[in-house]
Amino acid sequence: MNTTVLKERLENLDRLFFPGNRKTDGPSKALVLDLGDESFYDWEIPEQYLASYVSGPALGARLWAEFAGADVEEQSTYESNNPVVLTASLMSNSGMPGGESLSIAFRSPVTGTLRFNVVSNSFGMRLHSLGYAALIITGRLRRPAVIDIRKSGVVYNISEVFIGYTVSQVEELVKTGPMTTAMSIGPAGEQKVPYAAVVSEGASTGRGGLGCVFGYKNIKSLCITGFNTDFVRQGNQEDIEKALRKLGKVLEDSPYCKAMQRCGSVCLIKSSGKKGWAPVFNFSRRTDPRLFHLGGDEVARRYGQNHGGCIGCPILCRHRTRTGITIPDYASVLMLGSNIACFDMDKIIERYAVCLDLGLDPVSTGNVLGWAYEAWLRRKANLFEEGFSFKDNSKVLPLIEMIARRTGIGEPLSYGTYALGNACGDMGFAFTIRGLECGPFDYRGAYGQSLSDAMGFWFDDYFGIHSSLCRRDQADWAVLNEQIVMGLESSGVSPALIIPTVTEHERKLNRRLAIMPKSAMKLVKPYLIAETISAIKGFDITVDEILGLGDRCWRLIYEINRALGFDMLRENGELIPQHFCIDPESNHKVDSILPFRTLLDRYCFLRKQTIAVQGSGLNAD
Ligand code: SF4
Incomplete structure (x- = not known):
């Protein structure tokens, strides 16, 4: 990457975009972790950036370019020059519905391009409560570590003992709870599976191989302790309450919100079949009557309406079964279900839980399994023994674990759909875009x-x-x-x-x-x-x-x-x-x-x- 040219162009854009009179508020500094020498320091974010790019992905992208090394594309130095930039939401702690989020910018090891994942969790709010607008991670640790960020400073807990730990084991070790949250990888990230994910607060923090980047950087878990219960608001109290009441009323009356609260995001599955964008049998079909079993009405009937949501989100689309097990989002349900010819929600729930615990992206995993299924049927790849069934979780769950740990038949599958299609010399049924597995849309x-x-x-x-x-x-x-x-x-x-x-x-x-x-x-x-x-x-x-x-x-x-x-x-x-x-x-x-x-x-x-x-x-x- 020609950083000089990029930096020049971005500086021109900074001047072009600078809205001289825009007010900025909230934290103005970033915490920089230099993994190379296990140090940290505060960095003042230029006011121009805060005024022009505010927060979230725009600010994250600008900061990423500021800290990226010239040889970001070099495989040997790749990860030390690929910063990971986490930016908190501007509306964090304001009490605005939907105002808590975290943006994560990094260069995807899969697509080679800038990727930004936006997730709703409490990491950004905690970052704000420590006085930071962003967290910038540069360099690479020599050995695996749990990084602990607190008001008193940053501690690098270096140890080999974490190797092989699943996400739930790491979370138990670092004691996540009301005061502490963590973003962790499982064995898949350690093994640099290209579709490994970072998991936080029971959900993936997005696609594009962030888990693999954490694995390269030797970050097993990134923990943050802090909590701020005070609202951060600058406006007139009466105006704020009036505006929040108005927004609250619209959300309360919204049929979309009601459907999400009743059934979760799987309520979209009905329209996926109707409109013909559901991935069925590795994208060969676009609908199936059995999608009914995965859809909102049936899920609400079977598992109840035990809903919840990400912090600060009024949509409340995250559901649990009566026994408290997470029901996956529609994308994971389609990819781990209909895409591999499975229409049994109990099995999909188990697959999803195993993917997250091992630190695999459930959507890409579903795509890879869909490819494997079709390759097996077409006799392009002789991966499975007689009697193997993609409907049988006693076979599929160990297969997912083998992928995450890169053992047995999981080893070739761990390279992802693009590499598999290439290896077989037939990209006709390998569904990827710039190397990243396609998501749940035909x-x-x-x-x-x-x-x-x-x-x-x-x-x-x-x-x-x-x-x-x-x-x-x-x-x-x-x-x-x-x-x-x-x-x-x-x-x-x-x-x-x-x-x-x-x-x-x-x-x-x-x-x-x-x-x-x-x-x-x-x-x-x-x-x-x-x-x-x-x-x-x-x-x-x-x-x-x-x-x-x-x-x-x-x-x-x-x-x-x-x-x-x-x-x-x-x-x-x-x-x-x-x-x-x-x-x-x-x-x-x-x-x-x-x-x-x-x-x-x-x-x-x-x-x-x-x-x-x-x-x-x-x-x-
Ligand atoms: S509750 Fe649902 S809609 Fe709201 S942020 Fe979480 S996943 Fe998104």
């Missing part, structure tokens, strides 16, 4: 999602999934989705609020229309969220500022990815697996292929306009 039924995934964002295409959109307008909606999602995340608000506060409101207005018209794009904006942030912060934040921040975040990622060798607007290679673009055959009633080139052309056109609007002198060339 793009023939989810056009807009293909753009989000191809660009490496991998967040939900909220408009495409939850509304009916004209096919012609999908790229325009995808760009709007990017603007709003990245704008909200960088402003410190969960994009999960898009549906109850933005889309549903618009649907109410256009109740009689089957398809959301393109003209609605002007109205589909996060007005209510901007109003609530303004009341809490005590100064005006407009919708245009949120969307502008989303575009700035996109631009930073675009520039960084270009320096890393991925030009998002010029990529001529095969971004999306061919199967979705050429094969209309499936069991869905509407035959369809993904018109990816047309979508991409429109996307590039719109994004070049973004660049042109942002300022002169820094075009896409």
Whole structure:
């Protein structure tokens, strides 16, 4: 990576984006951990960065570029030059629903591009309570360690004793609880499985191989102790209460929130079958009547409505069985279930728990197993003994463990779908994008999602999934989705609020229309969220500022990815697996292929306009 050129371009952007009069508040320093010599220090974040990029992924991307080493792509020094930047949400501790999140920026060892995962957990809130806006991890430890961050300083507990520990064993060791939380890896991260995940507070912290990066850096667990129960609000108390009451009422009346609270995110599975984006039998089919067993109504009937949510999130989509076992999210259910021909929720729940405990990303694991199943049926890979069944957990659970520990037949599977497809000389049924396993969408039924995934964002295409959109307008909606999602995340608000506060409101207005018209794009904006942030912060934040921040975040990622060798607007290679673009055959009633080139052309056109609007002198060339 040519860091000099990148830094020059980013400095120009900093000047271009600097909103001279924007107020900044909250912590202004970052805690930097230098793993190379097991030290730490405070670093003052330039005010310009805080004013221009605020928090979340935008600030994370800027700080990542600041700390990345020139030879970030060199395998031998790769991890010591690949910083991991964790940024807390600006709205942390404000009491705003959906205001607690943590963004994690790193260079994915799988795609080679900048990746940012945004998760809702208490890590960011604890970081804020220690007085930091961000945590920057540089260098690499020589031996495995548990890193303990407290008000009194940082302690590196170096020991080989953790090797082989599962996530639950590490959490027991570091005593996670109300005062302490941890982000830990299991054996998969230690073994540098490319789809290893970091697990925190009972959920994965996202895809892209963060667990593998932790493994390279020898971080077994990153713990933080701190808690702040005081609200941090600058606005007028009366205005804040009024704004929160208004937002609370909308959320309370929202059919989306009610469905999530009744059944969890698996309520989306019904529409996945109906719209034809469900991955079934390794993406060969797009729907199946047995999806009923995985859908919201059936899950609520079987397991009750024992709901809960991530810290500060009002959607409350995380459910548990009556005995307290976590019910997976819709993406994990589809990938560990229908994608490998399993429609038994009890078995999927067990698979999910094992993946998390061993530190594997459940979505990628489901994709790899889907590939293995098809390769076995096609006799492309002779991996399994006679009698092996992907429906039988007594066979599948040990297989998942073998993958995480890289033993037996798990060893070849641990390399991931892309490597497996290449090794077999047939990429026809290996579903990956830039080497990362495809998620729970058959793009023939989810056009807009293909753009989000191809660009490496991998967040939900909220408009495409939850509304009916004209096919012609999908790229325009995808760009709007990017603007709003990245704008909200960088402003410190969960994009999960898009549906109850933005889309549903618009649907109410256009109740009689089957398809959301393109003209609605002007109205589909996060007005209510901007109003609530303004009341809490005590100064005006407009919708245009949120969307502008989303575009700035996109631009930073675009520039960084270009320096890393991925030009998002010029990529001529095969971004999306061919199967979705050429094969209309499936069991869905509407035959369809993904018109990816047309979508991409429109996307590039719109994004070049973004660049042109942002300022002169820094075009896409
Ligand atoms: S929508 Fe669900 S998974 Fe997302 S933050 Fe809220 S409770 Fe957590």
